[in-house]
Amino acid sequence: MDIQRLRCKVNFQALVFVPHIRALGDALVSRLRYPSKGTEVVNTDYLRETSHVSDENRARKFVVIHLRFDKDMAAHSACDFGGGKAEKLALAKYRQVLWQGRVLNSQFTDIELRSQGRCPLTPEEIGLLVAALGFDNSTRLYLASHKVYGGEARISTLRKLFPLMEDKKSLASSEERTEIKGKASLLAAVDYYVGLHSDIFISASPGNMHNAMLGHRTYKNMKTIRPNMALMGQLFLNKSISWPDFQQAVL
Numbered sequence: 001m002d003i004q005r006l007r008c009k010v011n012f013q014a015l016v017f018v019p020h021i022r023a024l025g026d027a028l029v030s031r032l033r034y035p036s037k038g039t040e041v042v043n044t045d046y047l048r049e050t051s052h053v054s055d056e057n058r059a060r061k062f063v064v065i066h067l068r069f070d071k072d073m074a075a076h077s078a079c080d081f082g083g084g085k086a087e088k089l090a091l092a093k094y095r096q097v098l099w100q101g102r103v104l105n106s107q108f109t110d111i112e113l114r115s116q117g118r119c120p121l122t123p124e125e126i127g128l129l130v131a132a133l134g135f136d137n138s139t140r141l142y143l144a145s146h147k148v149y150g151g152e153a154r155i156s157t158l159r160k161l162f163p164l165m166e167d168k169k170s171l172a173s174s175e176e177r178t179e180i181k182g183k184a185s186l187l188a189a190v191d192y193y194v195g196l197h198s199d200i201f202i203s204a205s206p207g208n209m210h211n212a213m214l215g216h217r218t219y220k221n222m223k224t225i226r227p228n229m230a231l232m233g234q235l236f237l238n239k240s241i242s243w244p245d246f247q248q249a250v251l
Contacts, residue, residue, distance in 0.1 A: 008219045015216075017193055020179050021186065025193030028171045032062040032140055032194075062140040064198040065130065066191070066213065067148065068205030069120055072098070074149045078105035079119035081149075114237050117229030121204040123148060125236055127158040129227060130202065132243075132250040141165040142198065144191035144209075146184065200225060 017025065074081060075095040081087065095103055105118055113119050121129065130141075141162045148154055159165050168177060168190060180186040188209060195201050195213055202225040203210045217224045235241060235249055 008215070012216045012219045017189060021189045021193060024172060024176060024180070025190055025197070027176070028142075028168070028190070028194050029197045031171050032142055032166060033059040035060070035140070060140055061199040062142055063130070063135065063200045063202060064142045064144050064191075064195040065126060066195060066201065066203045066205055066210060067121070067123060067126055067143060067145040068207055068210075069122060069145070069149050069154070070147050071149045073120050073205070076103055076105070077113065077119050078103060078108070079113050080110040081122060083150075111237060114233030115230065117231075117233050119229075119233055120206075121227070121229075121232060123150075123154045123158040125232070126202075126204045127161040128246070129204070129232065129250060131161055132247045133225070134251075135162070137161065137163055139164065142171075142194055143167045144195050146187060196220075199223065202227075 071091075071094065075091045075098065078091075078095065092106075095106065105113055108116075108118075110119075130139075135141075139162055141164065143155075143158075143165055145167070168180075168187065174181075180190060192209060192213065196216060200223045201213060201217055203214065204227060206229075214224055214226060231249070235246060241249075
């Protein structure tokens with residue numbers, strides 16, 4: 001146990017972000033907590049809040065959703081995402097080009113994959129999950145994600161459920177995002193930083209960031225929600241389930 005604590009201390013307590021990631025991350029967190037405050041970019045490349053915090057503008061809580069639903073993830077999962085035959089063929093072709101038949105999931109049916117929890121949650125599904133957990137349309141959400149497969153058409157349902165949802169682009173100007181634009185590792189670092197400072201972190205996607213964040217927040221004793229993917233897959237396969245039954249199963 002002492003060795004494990006030492007490992008956590010080395011991995012998490014010693015983690016330090018470079019100044020421009022920390023500065024941008026702090027600015028995004030501040031804008032989530034104080035949405036009515038103004039911001040300005042200062043010459044030192046740090047972002048400074050300019051408004052005084054009044055009683056009417058107390059710090060608000062926010063939830064971060066880590067959603068990895070890019071084209072690579074969708075194709076590699078070999079799951080059916082409701083796009084019909086054309087989508088299936090397009091993803092199968094993309095999967096063949098990238099992995100040349102080495103994707104074991106393609107041997108299973110969609111029902112088998114979902115029952116085993118091998119399908120990533122779509123933006124629509126994660127929206128239903130979060131709503132079933134009791135979060136309503138007044139909840140401030142931050143979407144930690146890169147390129148969502150299907151674009152805004154996919155995200156729109158989630159945004160309708162949670163109109164106060166934000167992301168890097170909505171919270172920071174293009175000028176503020178100059179140093180991280182087009183750099184996947186830096187974009188992920190900003191999302192990680194914001195996720196680490198959130199009140200609740202919900203991960204709907206397995207992977208490196210998922211594993212690191214769960215470990216980091218567990219080490220710091222912070223609230224984290226990790227859905228049972230097999231259970232969620234089975235629930236979404238049940239097209240006749242009522243909303244109360246869905247809520248009860250999720251809770």
